[in-house]
Amino acid sequence: MISTILLVIACPAPQETPTLLRPVAVVGEDGALHEGWEVVIRDGIIQAVGPELKTPPGGRSVRLGGILAPGFVDAWSWSGCDAAAESLRLSPALLAAEGVDVDSDVWEDRLKAGVTTVQLLPRPTNTLSGWAAIAASSGPDDGAPQIVESRSRQAVSLIPGRIADDRKGPLGLPGALDDLAENLQAVDGVGDAGVLALVEDAAGVDGFRSVAAGLPRAFVALGDPGVYGGILAGDLVALPVPGDSDWNPRGLEVWRRLHEGGAWIAFGTGNRSPERLRFAAMAFSRATGDPAAALASITSTAAAVAGRSDIGRIAPGARADLVLWTAHPLDASARIIGVMTGGRMTQANR
Amino acid sequence: MARPPFSGRSILPFRGVRTPALALAAVGLLASALPAQKEAGYGRSYVIEADAAWVAPGKVVAPAFLSIQDGVIQGVSRQKPRGGGGLLGFGGGSAKVLKVKGTLAAGVVDAWSGLVPAALGDSQNQPSWATVADGLPRDMEGADPGLAAEILAARNSGIAAAFLGNPASQLRRGTGTPVLFSGRNLPRPGGDAALEFALGSARRMGAGGLLESDGFKGVFEEAVEWRDSVDEHVEKMEKYEKDLEAYQEKLDEFVEEKEKEKEKKEGEEAAAAKDENGEDAKKKGKEKKDEMPKRPKRPKTPSPRTARNQVLGAIDGDFQVRVHAHSVADIRAAVEVALEHHLDLVVVGGLEADLVAETLADAEIPVILSIAGGGEQDRALSQRWARLQDAGVEVALSSGGARGGHALLLLRAGELVATGANSDAVWASLTTIPARLLGLSGKAGRLVSGATGSVVLFEGSSPFDASASFRSHIPK
Numbered sequence: 001m002i003s004t005i006l007l008v009i010a011c012p013a014p015q016e017t018p019t020l021l022r023p024v025a026v027v028g029e030d031g032a033l034h035e036g037w038e039v040v041i042r043d044g045i046i047q048a049v050g051p052e053l054k055t056p057p058g059g060r061s062v063r064l065g066g067i068l069a070p071g072f073v074d075a076w077s078w079s080g081c082d083a084a085a086e087s088l089r090l091s092p093a094l095l096a097a098e099g100v101d102v103d104s105d106v107w108e109d110r111l112k113a114g115v116t117t118v119q120l121l122p123r124p125t126n127t128l129s130g131w132a133a134i135a136a137s138s139g140p141d142d143g144a145p146q147i148v149e150s151r152s153r154q155a156v157s158l159i160p161g162r163i164a165d166d167r168k169g170p171l172g173l174p175g176a177l178d179d180l181a182e183n184l185q186a187v188d189g190v191g192d193a194g195v196l197a198l199v200e201d202a203a204g205v206d207g208f209r210s211v212a213a214g215l216p217r218a219f220v221a222l223g224d225p226g227v228y229g230g231i232l233a234g235d236l237v238a239l240p241v242p243g244d245s246d247w248n249p250r251g252l253e254v255w256r257r258l259h260e261g262g263a264w265i266a267f268g269t270g271n272r273s274p275e276r277l278r279f280a281a282m283a284f285s286r287a288t289g290d291p292a293a294a295l296a297s298i299t300s301t302a303a304a305v306a307g308r309s310d311i312g313r314i315a316p317g318a319r320a321d322l323v324l325w326t327a328h329p330l331d332a333s334a335r336i337i338g339v340m341t342g343g344r345m346t347q348a349n350r
Numbered sequence: 351m352a353r354p355p356f357s358g359r360s361i362l363p364f365r366g367v368r369t370p371a372l373a374l375a376a377v378g379l380l381a382s383a384l385p386a387q388k389e390a391g392y393g394r395s396y397v398i399e400a401d402a403a404w405v406a407p408g409k410v411v412a413p414a415f416l417s418i419q420d421g422v423i424q425g426v427s428r429q430k431p432r433g434g435g436g437l438l439g440f441g442g443g444s445a446k447v448l449k450v451k452g453t454l455a456a457g458v459v460d461a462w463s464g465l466v467p468a469a470l471g472d473s474q475n476q477p478s479w480a481t482v483a484d485g486l487p488r489d490m491e492g493a494d495p496g497l498a499a500e501i502l503a504a505r506n507s508g509i510a511a512a513f514l515g516n517p518a519s520q521l522r523r524g525t526g527t528p529v530l531f532s533g534r535n536l537p538r539p540g541g542d543a544a545l546e547f548a549l550g551s552a553r554r555m556g557a558g559g560l561l562e563s564d565g566f567k568g569v570f571e572e573a574v575e576w577r578d579s580v581d582e583h584v585e586k587m588e589k590y591e592k593d594l595e596a597y598q599e600k601l602d603e604f605v606e607e608k609e610k611e612k613e614k615k616e617g618e619e620a621a622a623a624k625d626e627n628g629e630d631a632k633k634k635g636k637e638k639k640d641e642m643p644k645r646p647k648r649p650k651t652p653s654p655r656t657a658r659n660q661v662l663g664a665i666d667g668d669f670q671v672r673v674h675a676h677s678v679a680d681i682r683a684a685v686e687v688a689l690e691h692h693l694d695l696v697v698v699g700g701l702e703a704d705l706v707a708e709t710l711a712d713a714e715i716p717v718i719l720s721i722a723g724g725g726e727q728d729r730a731l732s733q734r735w736a737r738l739q740d741a742g743v744e745v746a747l748s749s750g751g752a753r754g755g756h757a758l759l760l761l762r763a764g765e766l767v768a769t770g771a772n773s774d775a776v777w778a779s780l781t782t783i784p785a786r787l788l789g790l791s792g793k794a795g796r797l798v799s800g801a802t803g804s805v806v807l808f809e810g811s812s813p814f815d816a817s818a819s820f821r822s823h824i825p826k
Contacts, residue, residue, distance in 0.1 A: 031817070248497070252503075329817070332813075332814040333767035
């Protein structure tokens with residue numbers, strides 16, 4: 001509680017003056033605790049990280065009684081966003097950012113769970129579903145969620161069950177791939193932002209790769225990745241967090257094999273509770289024996305799925321989305337002391 | 351109350367034997383146990399040297415040397431053990447030493463697991479008296495590969511022992527058994543078998559129970575009535591034997607008298623032949639015939655039933671009774687029956703057990719909670735666990751019979767610590783408490799001589815810490 005108070009005092013919003021944060025330890029990019037490391041933030045951006053940093057000129061130095069870790073990143077979610085085209089077959093111009101429900105309770109839930117950033121997706125009812133958006137769970141406008149990027153990825157749906165309605169999309173995967181072949185590369189901005197493809201079988205993955213050649217890409221792997229996940233080696237792969245009844249030894253083994261096979265695994269909540277994100281990462285750590293990859297799956301790798309390298313890391317140039325914990329965030333017995341988004345203290349311990 | 355001969359308690363053969371004889375018996379038992387472990391696929395002797403060891407909740411030694419022989423812990427110490435590592439050798443002087451980084455701890459005891467032998471899982475119609483121990487696969491290569499895979503996954507998650515129950519969705523679920531694991535990852539029965547029931551509210555947790563509270567009470571009442579009828583039958587049989595004796599005497603007298611009468615009658619007939627009033631003679635003869643003794647009727651023997659015998663065994667204390675129950679009403683009903691019949695009751699599931707925590711504490715009835723929860727609308731596990739703890743109820747944490755639940759057990763338990771629960775108490779809920787409930791104290795739940803060598807090794811702050819290496823050690 002003392003450290004919470006300190007953090008609140010230390011971090012008046014926003015950090016116009018540079019601040020040296022001196023926690024017990026910092027969770028580095030390797031996922032490990034680094035005792036004695038310190039962090040300098042200014043204007044919502046991390047300026048420096050490492051041991052024995054000096055207080056910036058004109059700045060202040062604050063001790064924090066906890067572990068400073070990057071805020072969690074939800075690689076894909078529909079919660080708190082309602083962006084769907086009702087009748088169009090292709091809706092590449094649809095913006096998830098315009099469907100954000102700022103009054104939804106999910107934003108508060110995200111902060112309580114240490115989730116500072118989320119990639120919001122338009123509903124995957126159209127082959128070209130529209131632009132995904134990156135939102136901070138809290139922003140400068142009275143703490144309301146803030147759009148950080150309104151065109152993070154063009155969302156592509158290759159889920160036959162969702163696009164088989166001829167009022168909205170083609171009948172089946174071949175038609176969807178034909179549509180993509182004709183239209184995807186022509187979508188304005190897609191060459192820079194890239195594509196996030198929702199797939200659920202090998203045919204969708206292979207087909208997408210051929211029509212999206214040369215574009216930055218990531219996958220949301222739905223269905224049973226145990227059947228087709230072998231062909232995702234080397235790709236960014238966002239998996240759904242399991243529900244209560246979805247846990248089974250086979251699923252964990254699939255995670256392990258995907259990881260060992262070279263897929264870069266991240267997790268997204270879809271419509272599920274934000275608190276499941278950390279739990280999925282802890283289970284991933286136990287399944288793979290790779291805590292660094294596990295933490296990255298809900299921080300830096302999840303941000304990479306959204307096309308960003310300046311989120312989900314404690315590194316110079318990254319957003320100061322930070323969470324102060326009582327222990328390493330993948331320690332199940334750890335609890336949150338405070339949450340900071342964009343350099344602003346937004347959530348205290350409850 | 352007299353007991354039928356088949357319902358007696360098991361009696362240890364050496365009860366009353368004095369210490370030296372007891373010691374010899376113990377040595378004999380231990381010596382006989384070692385070959386059994388070898389049969390289980392273990393057969394090596396070695397020492398694990400670690401930075402520290404959680405010997406039991408709240409008890410840590412550092413550094414730690416753990417001696418394992420034939421899959422069983424021989425001892426744990428701060429110094430490398432000396433000696434030859436013989437049969438009983440908490441030795442290890444010549445045993446291979448495996449040096450590892452991290453802290454050793456006992457494997458978790460899952461008091462409510464979803465491990466099911468294929469023989470039980472395949473059947474849709476399990477009898478209410480099904481005995482799980484009878485359906486376990488033989489410990490041989492290739493026997494029940496599906497179960498072996500599930501057990502390996504559970505062991506890799508840190509599980510060292512578990513309770514296997516009947517998965518059937520019947521009113522009565524028969525007798526389950528605690529198990530340890532063999533070197534071939536198959537279950538080997540150990541500990542105390544338990545009779546399982548699933549009351550109505552247990553359906554919320556997928557236990558499939560349909561037996562309502564009254565029915566549960568009725569099962570025990572019927573068994574007691576039956577036993578009373580057996581006692582009555584014994585009394586009736588005693589009376590019957592006496593009556594039969596009396597009958598025999600009367601019959602002999604009757605026959606004797608009959609013969610006398612016959613002789614007399616023959617004499618009289620000779621005279622009566624002259625007397626034409628034959629009616630009187632006939633009348634007299636008829637009167638005599640009415641006096642013939644009646645043979646007593648043999649009392650009907652009450653028919654025994656296996657399922658009832660199990661219930662009587664539970665009443666006699668031979669079996670623990672595990673009741674899957676969640677609602678306050680069902681838990682109260684189970685407690686009432688337990689108090690009436692002096693049952694060794696354990697409440698399994700207990701979504702609302704915290705609401706009757708004082709009742710459970712007064713009756714000293716433990717609860718096995720599931721980490722799987724009961725849906726979004728249910729109260730948090732941390733609240734339920736804390737209320738039960740505060741009331742003094744013994745609580746074990748389990749995977750709740752959910753497939754894959756083993757992998758989550760330690761993490762969910764760690765979340766309890768995050769909400770303020772005492773770490774040692776939570777660790778006890780995963781180890782020593784479930785071991786005691788399953789009758790596995792001394793065999794699992796702590797690092798002591800004689801316990802299973804299935805242990806865990808962690809490098810973080812605790813076994814709940816997924817930010818660091820966590821491994822299970824499966825004995826060689």
